[in-house]
Amino acid sequence: MALLDVENLRMYYEIMRGEVKAVDNVSFQVDTKESLGLAGESGCGKTSAALSILKLLPWNGKIVGGAIRLGGEDIVKMKDSEFRNKIRWKRISMIFQGAMNALHPTYTVGHQITEAILKHEVVSKREANERATKLIELVGMESERVKRYPHELSGGMKQRAVTAMALACNPDLVIADEPTTALDVIVQAQVLKVMKELKSRLDISMIVISHDLSLISEICDKSAIMYAGRIAEYGDVVHIYKEALHPYTEKLITAFPSVIGPKTELSSIPGFPPDLLRPPPGCRFHPRCPYAMEICCKKEPSLMEVESKDHFVACHLHGGEKK
Amino acid sequence: MREYLIKRIIVSLFILWVIATLNFVIFQVISPISPEETFAPLSLEVSPEVRENLRELYGLNDDLHIRYLKYIRNMFTFDFGISFRSRRPIASEMAVRLPATVLLLGSAMVATIIVGTPLGILAASRRGSKLDIATIGSGLLTWGVPVFYIQLVGMLLFCFYFNRWFGFEFFPSRGLYSIPPPQNPLAFMGDVAWHMALPVLTLVVGGFGSWALYTRNVLLDALTQDYIVTARAKGLSERTVLYRHAFRSTLPPIVTIIALSIPGIITGAMITEFIFTLPGIGQWYLTGLNSGDYPVLQSVLFTYAILTIVCNLIADLLYGVLDPRIRVGMRR
Amino acid sequence: MASLFSRDKRIIWMRRIRNFWEEFSHTKIGLVGLGLLVLYILVAALSPWLTPYDPIAQPRLAQSFAMPEWVTVFPQFSNLTKTRRITLSWNVENDPLNLVTGGWGTSVGVQYKAGDLQPVLLVLHSKFSYAEIPPNEFFQQFAYQSTDTKDVEYSVTLNLVTPEGEIYQFWDEGGLTGDRGQWVTRDSKDPLFIAALFPNEPGKHLGKVFFTQKGEYTFVLELRFRPKSMDATAQLEISDSKLVILGHVHGILGADYFAKDIWAQVVYGAQLSLAIGFLAAIVGTSIGILVGVVSGYLGGIADEVSMRIVDILLCLPLLPLLLALVNLYGRNVYYIVLFIAIFGWQGLARVIRSQTLSIRETAYIETARASGAGGFYIMLRHIIPNIIPVAFASMVLAVPSAILFESALSFLGFGDPRVPTWGKMLQHAFQSGAFINLAWWWIIPPGIAIIGICMAFVFIGFAFDEIVNPRLRRRR
Numbered sequence A: 001m002a003l004l005d006v007e008n009l010r011m012y013y014e015i016m017r018g019e020v021k022a023v024d025n026v027s028f029q030v031d032t033k034e035s036l037g038l039a040g041e042s043g044c045g046k047t048s049a050a051l052s053i054l055k056l057l058p059w060n061g062k063i064v065g066g067a068i069r070l071g072g073e074d075i076v077k078m079k080d081s082e083f084r085n086k087i088r089w090k091r092i093s094m095i096f097q098g099a100m101n102a103l104h105p106t107y108t109v110g111h112q113i114t115e116a117i118l119k120h121e122v123v124s125k126r127e128a129n130e131r132a133t134k135l136i137e138l139v140g141m142e143s144e145r146v147k148r149y150p151h152e153l154s155g156g157m158k159q160r161a162v163t164a165m166a167l168a169c170n171p172d173l174v175i176a177d178e179p180t181t182a183l184d185v186i187v188q189a190q191v192l193k194v195m196k197e198l199k200s201r202l203d204i205s206m207i208v209i210s211h212d213l214s215l216i217s218e219i220c221d222k223s224a225i226m227y228a229g230r231i232a233e234y235g236d237v238v239h240i241y242k243e244a245l246h247p248y249t250e251k252l253i254t255a256f257p258s259v260i261g262p263k264t265e266l267s268s269i270p271g272f273p274p275d276l277l278r279p280p281p282g283c284r285f286h287p288r289c290p291y292a293m294e295i296c297c298k299k300e301p302s303l304m305e306v307e308s309k310d311h312f313v314a315c316h317l318h319g320g321e322k323k
Numbered sequence B: 001m002r003e004y005l006i007k008r009i010i011v012s013l014f015i016l017w018v019i020a021t022l023n024f025v026i027f028q029v030i031s032p033i034s035p036e037e038t039f040a041p042l043s044l045e046v047s048p049e050v051r052e053n054l055r056e057l058y059g060l061n062d063d064l065h066i067r068y069l070k071y072i073r074n075m076f077t078f079d080f081g082i083s084f085r086s087r088r089p090i091a092s093e094m095a096v097r098l099p100a101t102v103l104l105l106g107s108a109m110v111a112t113i114i115v116g117t118p119l120g121i122l123a124a125s126r127r128g129s130k131l132d133i134a135t136i137g138s139g140l141l142t143w144g145v146p147v148f149y150i151q152l153v154g155m156l157l158f159c160f161y162f163n164r165w166f167g168f169e170f171f172p173s174r175g176l177y178s179i180p181p182p183q184n185p186l187a188f189m190g191d192v193a194w195h196m197a198l199p200v201l202t203l204v205v206g207g208f209g210s211w212a213l214y215t216r217n218v219l220l221d222a223l224t225q226d227y228i229v230t231a232r233a234k235g236l237s238e239r240t241v242l243y244r245h246a247f248r249s250t251l252p253p254i255v256t257i258i259a260l261s262i263p264g265i266i267t268g269a270m271i272t273e274f275i276f277t278l279p280g281i282g283q284w285y286l287t288g289l290n291s292g293d294y295p296v297l298q299s300v301l302f303t304y305a306i307l308t309i310v311c312n313l314i315a316d317l318l319y320g321v322l323d324p325r326i327r328v329g330m331r332r
Numbered sequence C: 001m002a003s004l005f006s007r008d009k010r011i012i013w014m015r016r017i018r019n020f021w022e023e024f025s026h027t028k029i030g031l032v033g034l035g036l037l038v039l040y041i042l043v044a045a046l047s048p049w050l051t052p053y054d055p056i057a058q059p060r061l062a063q064s065f066a067m068p069e070w071v072t073v074f075p076q077f078s079n080l081t082k083t084r085r086i087t088l089s090w091n092v093e094n095d096p097l098n099l100v101t102g103g104w105g106t107s108v109g110v111q112y113k114a115g116d117l118q119p120v121l122l123v124l125h126s127k128f129s130y131a132e133i134p135p136n137e138f139f140q141q142f143a144y145q146s147t148d149t150k151d152v153e154y155s156v157t158l159n160l161v162t163p164e165g166e167i168y169q170f171w172d173e174g175g176l177t178g179d180r181g182q183w184v185t186r187d188s189k190d191p192l193f194i195a196a197l198f199p200n201e202p203g204k205h206l207g208k209v210f211f212t213q214k215g216e217y218t219f220v221l222e223l224r225f226r227p228k229s230m231d232a233t234a235q236l237e238i239s240d241s242k243l244v245i246l247g248h249v250h251g252i253l254g255a256d257y258f259a260k261d262i263w264a265q266v267v268y269g270a271q272l273s274l275a276i277g278f279l280a281a282i283v284g285t286s287i288g289i290l291v292g293v294v295s296g297y298l299g300g301i302a303d304e305v306s307m308r309i310v311d312i313l314l315c316l317p318l319l320p321l322l323l324a325l326v327n328l329y330g331r332n333v334y335y336i337v338l339f340i341a342i343f344g345w346q347g348l349a350r351v352i353r354s355q356t357l358s359i360r361e362t363a364y365i366e367t368a369r370a371s372g373a374g375g376f377y378i379m380l381r382h383i384i385p386n387i388i389p390v391a392f393a394s395m396v397l398a399v400p401s402a403i404l405f406e407s408a409l410s411f412l413g414f415g416d417p418r419v420p421t422w423g424k425m426l427q428h429a430f431q432s433g434a435f436i437n438l439a440w441w442w443i444i445p446p447g448i449a450i451i452g453i454c455m456a457f458v459f460i461g462f463a464f465d466e467i468v469n470p471r472l473r474r475r476r
């Protein structure tokens, strides 16, 4: 049984002009010690999916359907207080997008880490402090940084501090939302190294969210490509990165240069992601797809398994038999 | 830090000098009332020599520039001169009036904060609820309802109508204490409190809304920050998130606003003191205006300026203490 | 310069305004504010049609502190009366020599020609009936004018005869010789009148003395002529005789201590408040924009100087300072408006300055400058249009604050004495016994009027703010 099993998740934002279908029928699994990459352009619903897993939706966001099972238990149906005390941070923690602002400006880094430990575990303050120091060292910072305020740290260090905080309660699953975005290339590489190390040293599962497939291919075992609130392609990261089937995945790979490895020509994807208030009919990618066929604007492709094992794609070009 | 403070003090002194000069110009140079006219009641009966002596006493016989220099010296040594009307030193006159004013506005401010802050917090934590809308409404109302009108209506109701209906005043309509004042000190304090109740209450009614709305807005601002999501994600209870995280980061602006509104204590209750005949600074200033007692006027304006500058400095220092991101002097 | 008002620009502006209106019309609170404002503007424009009375110069309309007329629907006030003006028209009771020549009625002409040396008495009377509760105040008036007097001594006496036959002397003037004219007014509150009737009871309530008996009252006017020679003559004209029994109730909102119509004062206050508010707001906002843009755009010394001025202004307590200035320069409403404007722009200047700074940095200004545009042109063309929304929102909120300042000044007695604003009404009410007399109809309406007009602008300003400031908008 998978550690995390997201099934047909639908999460909508209600705004004045209607419903923004930010996550629309999304399913994926994460096994123990496995890491999943969630890729896609910005605005396609990655953060929304992650926030749904932590049930941290903005006031206008609602999970309208589907199930999120953690160790078999559906957390969508779980009571808020129970979820808060038992799941958040203790079992699932998150490294938020824009770590710059994820730390409270008027508390020290150490305080913010111990706060989480003290909330979920019965330990003395002293122990908690010691653990915080260890965590800070674990992510490759000097231990005295625990006494620092966030504004006294550089961007990369903040990212590490946030990572350390995410590990505070030994969670089963860590969600890292755009861990490298907004960092410069050198710092990106450092953060990447830290994450890889952590993954090999700690027994945790991860969901890594990024618009950068090359980063995902570095860290993750599996990958899900999201487009306009849906999964476009899903499967083993090597398969996806090497033999991308969905035209969108292809575009995504060529759009972002790899952090490590040979530099490739940068080409952005023409057009804009659709307005999720009124997504286009049929395949949501068809207005931007170079291979668009007649059927693409009419019928929505469903996620189907292709020849190679555990590789799914939602595209009429690869319309094999249903899973 | 030291450099900053020195620069700051120099600028403050400059501002004070400008304000003192402005006072001088307004009250002693371009004033259409010539200073000796304010002795009108005296000049009727007083012989020319005595009048001359008086002018000498108030230093009105010197040339203008000498007067100006002496005046500036006096202002910066906190020697505000002698009141024309009472012929007593301004400082002692002010000391007599300060307690009433500070008591009045100090307690009104404290009460406003005590009532307004929780209301603002509740409104922010239940955004869109009826309470929130009521808070916004009461905040907007304070923009358009003159406090003195609330006081007039309060007085009409609690003093005059009460008297008509029940034969006694629920709150007294004038003065700081009964005449004669009770002898027992405890009874005297109670008497003062009773006299202060309506003025303070009406000031609070007139002001808590904007305070609550302000608290709500800064708190909502804080609640939309990313670090609040982090705090929630950590599994902290909504209470902890609200008070330890969101409210914590609203402290710097709130404390700043409080510090900056302290100078208003001096003059903010002028109309209240006028309505309820309270012997405070505002009342003193108004009498000074009506009798052309300009030493009183310029001393009040100058004291206000000093207080503003000091409180600004305090606000800056506090901001630096409460918000580690900001070093002193970075506010604004 | 020409392109500033070119067709394209106009179209863009029209579109902007239309979009703005579209958004504005979706905010409930803004529409409420706009409705209120329209109401006040209508009242201001239609003032002469809403009330027949001038707010300043009014005859005595009712007793002082007359309640509103509509209170009579409540049982305890149902017997209160309105003002009754009785024109006294004289009828001859005794005309020994056919003296009355002029017409009958309010104006009576008397032609006296002595044929002998006998004194002559002419008696006129005027009847009216009164059956209401006694009034608190009344006054009686008549005028007489004598001409062509020669060798005659005459006297004028006026008495009131109550239904029960009591006689009270209103006027008695004897031993008159020569031509003279006189206006006679007998007021129930006049201490001399009271003393003449009741020497030992000052403060006697004459209304109760005279008008407690229900029935027919008679005023008796006696004119006596004592000739000194055979050819003594006199012409006497009695005119404008009337009795005004002042009402306990009057008009829509009653009367104040000075017996003036309160509704008229409230209605005319709208014009004044709107004028004061708009003028002060426009002048103040203009100064704020000017200082903000210039200091933000030019920087350097201009910036330093204007920001120091702002610092200095922030160190001055507004109300006391305004009071001092108004006191010095005269209680003139134009000065008051000017002072409110001059000391009310600091906040806006700061905001505009920082906006200008950020706009200045944006690329298109750089381009404009590179292409040789002058500083003034850039300010006018690029910066001003961008700050207009903010400035406008701030101006809308400056209106109520100016109105409140003016009413505070007026309330403290430093308003323009010629200008009857709502603040001044409250001052009069406070100073002239409205409280001890529980005259709520004098205290409540001006305040409601102030609150209403201020809330109109506050609501509109709030809606503006929501539209102009998108961060606020997302909150809701």
Ligand SMILES: Nc1ncnc2c1ncn2[C@@H]1O[C@H](COP(=O)(O)OP(=O)(O)O)[C@@H](O)[C@H]1O
Residues within 6 Å of the ligand: A013, A014, A015, A020, A022, A040, A041, A042, A043, A044, A045, A046, A047, A048, A049, A058, A060, A061, A276
């Ligand atoms: N609070 C919200 N209210 C309405 N729409 C939202 C809200 N948050 C995000 N969205 C919309 O939902 C979509 C998905 O956003 P997000 O999950 O942040 O995408 P990603 O993380 O992939 O960039 C976007 O179109 C975004 O505009």
Ligand SMILES: [Mg+2]
Residues within 6 Å of the ligand: A042, A043, A046, A047, A048, A097, A177, A178
């Ligand atoms: Mg995102």
